[in-house]
Amino acid sequence: TQLLEQxxxxxxxxxxxxxTVYCNSSSVFSSLQWYRQEPGEGPVLLVTVVTGGEVKKxxxxxxxxxxxxxxxxxxxxxxxxxxxxxxLCAGISNFGNEKLTFGTGTRLTIIP
Amino acid sequence: xxxxxxxxxxKIIEKKQPVAFWCNPISGHNTLYWYRQNLGQxxxxxxxxxxxxxVDDSQLPKDRFSAERLKGVDSTLKIQPAELGDSxxxxxxxxxxxxxxxxxxxxxTRLTVL
Numbered sequence: 001t002q003l004l005e006q007x008x009x010x011x012x013x014x015x016x017x018x019x020t021v022y023c024n025s026s027s028v029f030s031s032l033q034w035y036r037q038e039p040g041e042g043p044v045l046l047v048t049v050v051t052g053g054e055v056k057k058x059x060x061x062x063x064x065x066x067x068x069x070x071x072x073x074x075x076x077x078x079x080x081x082x083x084x085x086x087x088l089c090a091g092i093s094n095f096g097n098e099k100l101t102f103g104t105g106t107r108l109t110i111i112p
Numbered sequence: 113x114x115x116x117x118x119x120x121x122x123k124i125i126e127k128k129q130p131v132a133f134w135c136n137p138i139s140g141h142n143t144l145y146w147y148r149q150n151l152g153q154x155x156x157x158x159x160x161x162x163x164x165x166x167v168d169d170s171q172l173p174k175d176r177f178s179a180e181r182l183k184g185v186d187s188t189l190k191i192q193p194a195e196l197g198d199s200x201x202x203x204x205x206x207x208x209x210x211x212x213x214x215x216x217x218x219x220x221t222r223l224t225v226l
Contacts, residue, residue: 042217102154
């Protein structure tokens with residue numbers, strides 16, 4: 001079983017601060033996705049990273065895939081209340097049956 | 113373009129009762145997924161369909177759960193009988209291509225078993 005551990009589990013910070021969320025596994029993934037989920041809704045894809053060491057930026061969000069493709073991070077600059085939500089990483093393995101394995105989640109709250 | 117539609121949005125039942133969830137994927141999406149998400153955790157795959165064929169049901173508790181996707185479009189997930197531990201959000205997702213790629217999720221059905 002491939003496990004993706006996210007840290008921290010909960011994070012509450014003031015508007016304007018920076019933060020980093022981590023996603024770690026002992027398994028290698030062919031690629032990794034980050035999703036954001038708001039209450040009462042399904043997860044929405046933010047980004048897919050496919051190459052070890054890859055860095056992608058989406059406005060104030062910066063995503064990095066580890067060199068060994070076992071870990072990833074999400075950094076948010078100058079957090080805003082609209083960033084509040086459950087952030088989920090998801091690893092994609094194509095060793096045999098291709099499937100998406102979700103992480104344990106980080107619940108982020110931005111205080112105005 | 114309409115997204116993934118699920119119904120009902122909420123369901124409260126007593127244990128040992130049956131329950132069914134319905135999903136209509138995005139038009140043209142051949143791959144359909146059912147996930148279960150416990151409170152504050154990430155979704156866990158229950159079953160994946162390619163058209164009308166279930167290609168991965170290894171995580172589906174087959175003693176009480178069943179699913180079907182007739183004609184390769186809509187899908188129904190059933191639990192009979194429901195247990196207290198089945199309380200969760202059941203998410204349906206679809207994708208255009210075979211394999212994982214970008215999955216589009218519905219809003220989910222929140223099931224409470226009393």
